[in-house]
Amino acid sequence: EFRYGEMAEVVCDDQLTSACGGVLSDSRHDRRQYVPPVLSAPLQSLNATTDYQESVTLTCITSGSPQPILTWHRKGQHLEPSERYLLHNADGGxxxxxxxxxxxxxGGAxxxxxxxxxGSQEKELFLKVF
Incomplete structure (x- = not known):
């Protein structure tokens, strides 16, 4: 008898995989495919420039599996959304x-x-203020 919250092992023959559905995982075999993050940035974000008291938007694009979580940092500190820092994550990484x-x-990195x-990957973008 199986009760909610208990663990059970389900074994499927390779021929019946589609009937079992989803990702199969047990201690003997893991069929999940993990792909480390890959980061890119448009050229205008790699070396951005802006004028004093203006706004600037920096962009990073990531891919991987599972879909990577992207965070922003400045001088080793994690940036949180605020009146000055607007963070937006869109579909497609x-x-x-x-x-x-x-x-x-x-100005700076x-x-x-x-x-x-x-895994993880970082990309440094530079901002020059005039």
């Missing part, structure tokens, strides 16, 4: 960081980091 009311201190079960 695209993430943007919009920095508003730019000051001279905002920003890092986007993609992470999933297969």
């Amino acid at each position: 695209r993430s943007t960081l919009t920095i508003r009311n730019i000051g001279q201190a905002d 920003y890092t986007c980091k993609a992470t999933n079960k297969a």
Whole structure:
């Protein structure tokens, strides 16, 4: 008898895999395919420029399996959404960081980091303020 919350082992023959459905996993065989994150960024985001007190948007695009989670960092600190930092994650692995009311201190390196079960990858983007 099987009760909710208990664990059970289900074994399927290879010929019956589709009848069993979904991803099969047990201690003897794991059919899941994990792909480490791959990051890219449009050229205008790699070396972005903006004027003092303007806004700028940096973009990173990631792929992998499972779909990586993308986070933004500045000087080793995780960036959280705020009035100055607008973060947006869209379908297709695209993430943007919009920095508003730019000051001279905002110039420098920003890092986007993609992470999933297969690993992580970082890409550094540079902002120059005029």
